[in-house]
Amino acid sequence: MMARRRVATLGGLAVAIVVLGGCGNLGLPTPVTQQGRNTRQLWHIFVVLAIIIGAIVYGLIIFVVVRYRRRRGDNAEPPGQRQYNVPVEIVYTAIPLVIVGVLLGLSIRAENRLTKVSAKPDVTVEVEGFQWQWQFSYEGTNKVVTGTPSSVPVMVLPTGQTVELKLVSNDVVHSFWVPHFLEKRDLTPGVNNTIDVRITDEGQWDGVCSEFCGLNHGQMVFSVKAVSPSDFQSWLNGGSS
Numbered sequence: 001m002m003a004r005r006r007v008a009t010l011g012g013l014a015v016a017i018v019v020l021g022g023c024g025n026l027g028l029p030t031p032v033t034q035q036g037r038n039t040r041q042l043w044h045i046f047v048v049l050a051i052i053i054g055a056i057v058y059g060l061i062i063f064v065v066v067r068y069r070r071r072r073g074d075n076a077e078p079p080g081q082r083q084y085n086v087p088v089e090i091v092y093t094a095i096p097l098v099i100v101g102v103l104l105g106l107s108i109r110a111e112n113r114l115t116k117v118s119a120k121p122d123v124t125v126e127v128e129g130f131q132w133q134w135q136f137s138y139e140g141t142n143k144v145v146t147g148t149p150s151s152v153p154v155m156v157l158p159t160g161q162t163v164e165l166k167l168v169s170n171d172v173v174h175s176f177w178v179p180h181f182l183e184k185r186d187l188t189p190g191v192n193n194t195i196d197v198r199i200t201d202e203g204q205w206d207g208v209c210s211e212f213c214g215l216n217h218g219q220m221v222f223s224v225k226a227v228s229p230s231d232f233q234s235w236l237n238g239g240s241s
């Protein structure tokens with residue numbers, strides 16, 4: 001009875017963690033891109049599965065410890081031992097293999113969705129990281145935003161459009177990271193890394209270089225500002241954002 005109650009308590013705790021964990025994001029920043037939503041979905045599956053498996057494992061441990069604890073009158077003989085139990089061994093090998101296989105498949109699917117780039121993006125921005133700032137050049141226009149130690153560069157982007165970000169570096173490895181995009185990609189000299197983002201909400205979010213790139217790495221901060229496509233066009237044409 002007691003063991004059952006404990007299992008119920010653990011189950012309740014697991015549900016509480018799911019409900020309270022970061023208001024539906026389970027600890028992640030709220031994704032603001034379509035691509036980031038895939039990452040959140042994968043994270044949800046991992047966390048919920050981990051909680052369920054944890055509850056089962058701890059529940060069984062507690063059940064066994066309580067149910068089969070030594071009682072008065074038990075003799076001191078150890079319980080019967082057996083060297084093999086083939087059915088049990090097959091089950092406890094197969095179940096983890098299935099779980100890992102499913103998670104691997106879901107991870108590959110999420111990664112493919114995240115890394116997919118459109119052949120016809122609406123906007124293309126070359127994002128150059130250099131020691132120690134960022135430069136955003138809007139392809140097909142002469143708009144260039146360059147950060148300085150005293151002014152944080154702002155990358156203005158339209159919502160609801162496919163934006164291609166070409167991530168380049170000519171000195172050392174940097175890494176483009178906007179936590180609310182729920183993805184991170186390196187800028188590696190000699191490598192053309194490209195990601196697509198389709199921003200769903202208007203707003204402004206911080207980004208940083210997340211690869212230690214030298215003395216003033218900590219100054220490599222920037223900001224992404226998402227505005228409506230018409231505001232974006234007027235900003236591109238020289239208006240303020």
Ligand SMILES: [Cu+2]
Binds near residue numbers: 173174212213
């Ligand atoms: Cu850097």
